[in-house]
Amino acid sequence: MRIVADLGKCEGLGMCEAMAPDFFEVDEDGVVDVLDAEPGEEHRTDLTAAVDACPVLALTLQG
Amino acid sequence: MSVERMVVVGASLAGLRAVEAARRAGYDGELVLVGDEVHAPYDRPPLSKAFLDPDGERGAGAVAQFRSEEVLRDELRVDLRLGTRATGLDTTAREVLLGDERLPYDALVIATGSVPRWLPGTDPAGPDGPLEGVTQLRTVEDARRVREALEAGARIVVVGAGFIGSEVASAARKRGLPVTVVEALDVPLTRSVGPEVGVACVELHRAAGTDLRLGVGVAGLDEETPDGPDGRRRVRAVRLTDGTTLPADLVVLGIGVRPATDWLEGSGVALHDGDRGVLVDATLATNVPGVWAAGDMAHVENPLFDGEQHRLEHWTNAADHGAAAARHALDPAAAEPVVTVPYFWSDWYGHRLQFVGTPRADEARVVVDDLATGGGLVVLYRRADRVVGAFVVDLPRVVMKLRRRVLDRGPWKEAVAFATGSEVPTPR
Ligand SMILES: Cc1cc2nc3c(=O)[nH]c(=O)nc-3n(C[C@H](O)[C@H](O)[C@H](O)COP(=O)(O)OP(=O)(O)OC[C@H]3O[C@@H](n4cnc5c(N)ncnc54)[C@H](O)[C@@H]3O)c2cc1C
Ligand code: SF4
Numbered sequence: 001m002r003i004v005a006d007l008g009k010c011e012g013l014g015m016c017e018a019m020a021p022d023f024f025e026v027d028e029d030g031v032v033d034v035l036d037a038e039p040g041e042e043h044r045t046d047l048t049a050a051v052d053a054c055p056v057l058a059l060t061l062q063g
Numbered sequence: 064m065s066v067e068r069m070v071v072v073g074a075s076l077a078g079l080r081a082v083e084a085a086r087r088a089g090y091d092g093e094l095v096l097v098g099d100e101v102h103a104p105y106d107r108p109p110l111s112k113a114f115l116d117p118d119g120e121r122g123a124g125a126v127a128q129f130r131s132e133e134v135l136r137d138e139l140r141v142d143l144r145l146g147t148r149a150t151g152l153d154t155t156a157r158e159v160l161l162g163d164e165r166l167p168y169d170a171l172v173i174a175t176g177s178v179p180r181w182l183p184g185t186d187p188a189g190p191d192g193p194l195e196g197v198t199q200l201r202t203v204e205d206a207r208r209v210r211e212a213l214e215a216g217a218r219i220v221v222v223g224a225g226f227i228g229s230e231v232a233s234a235a236r237k238r239g240l241p242v243t244v245v246e247a248l249d250v251p252l253t254r255s256v257g258p259e260v261g262v263a264c265v266e267l268h269r270a271a272g273t274d275l276r277l278g279v280g281v282a283g284l285d286e287e288t289p290d291g292p293d294g295r296r297r298v299r300a301v302r303l304t305d306g307t308t309l310p311a312d313l314v315v316l317g318i319g320v321r322p323a324t325d326w327l328e329g330s331g332v333a334l335h336d337g338d339r340g341v342l343v344d345a346t347l348a349t350n351v352p353g354v355w356a357a358g359d360m361a362h363v364e365n366p367l368f369d370g371e372q373h374r375l376e377h378w379t380n381a382a383d384h385g386a387a388a389a390r391h392a393l394d395p396a397a398a399e400p401v402v403t404v405p406y407f408w409s410d411w412y413g414h415r416l417q418f419v420g421t422p423r424a425d426e427a428r429v430v431v432d433d434l435a436t437g438g439g440l441v442v443l444y445r446r447a448d449r450v451v452g453a454f455v456v457d458l459p460r461v462v463m464k465l466r467r468r469v470l471d472r473g474p475w476k477e478a479v480a481f482a483t484g485s486e487v488p489t490p491r
Contacts, residue, residue, distance in 0.1 A: 030459040
């Protein structure tokens, strides 16, 4: 599974970080850093929640 | 009773998240989404932000639709009833009234949100009809009106220095247009974020060159003498209680909203004595079996803040609760209290404002105060020895970490130490 963040869309609102702080962090510039782009399958529930929480639909999970 | 027909009333964010969550939970039965707007659900926050930007910038003038009608109908198998208004609710027969039609349900999610208030004499549905040049900002039609006025270089008066009014003022300043904001309170935003933050917000307006008039109300609106045969009314100026008259081509009202619950009056669904919002418990259940509610019109008990009731007008609240209400409606036995930290954001004059938690606190303390020097601002809210809220300007990195502390009922002292240790200025 791969996390893809569209940094052109991301507005740094941080909902992904709220849902899955181990995988996302809003950085100084106010856009998301993906901390681990290829997480294990066991994290799918948390990551789906994070992807769905993004108000601007900047995140997708592939695979 | 297992659910065979679920009805969701209100086709905006909360309603959309409700139908999505229902299908995701594996619900295979009938799913009806009723909404009185003619559009498929679209996103409101950009309407006062990117939508008003001059052309060439991202999102300008474009409506952010969440999902197309086709996807809703074909993929999510939603019976989509757009342009359709719920007029009443029969909780005994379990039917939603749509004018003459009766729509039966086993499970109902109410998500009709809120509608902005009008100043006396300006409601288009009132006896005098519409007063042109006066608008609110809630729908895409409203946003087009504001955008057109900005493009025409209109003289704009905003009534109410809340978040939406302030965003309109930002959009005007971004185009170099003069704008006046009239606010009845001496310090704006005291109810939603407290006076400490209100004072900081005043500075943001002033620094951007917005003419902010505090502690003064609107005495009345002057109208153009109708010249055409249609005799339509058009605004010319705003008269203030201090005797000033402000000439205006466009008046934008940002004086708050009220829950859109007229259709529920007398239905048996318990409503708030004051603003008529729907009362729900921490699982989003109303007092009527099978009826759940979410979003802008719901007063929800929040276990995180000693069971206090909050009616929030926040995007994330509508999204989270819309989904939870649908899951609970489908499987009430599994319904659990929803614990969320309220969160909203707003964009003013190139600054990002973010708030997490509750402002109802024993103390609000400004712990980082570097706005004047191009840095950020952090205000923390304390209840006893706990941190319960945080207001942050231009420090996006700290917000979700403070949210985590609020969620964990974290100690006040640690939150203060964290916030003061991370005051790296972050220009946007
Ligand atoms: C201009 C603007 C900017 C905003 N900016 C931000 C922001 O920056 N950050 C933030 O957190 N929040 C922001 N918000 C608030 C956020 O958009 C709302 O909290 C959110 O839209 C609430 O969703 P909802 O589904 O509960 O209600 P609504 O979006 O109000 O949707 C309710 C829907 O139900 C329909 N309806 C009402 N009555 C009936 C009826 N009887 N029958 C059928 N349909 C009915 C309405 O027409 C509407 O489509 C903003 C809001 C606006 C208007
Ligand atoms: S939730 Fe979306 S907008 Fe917010 S930081 Fe994450 S990716 Fe960016």
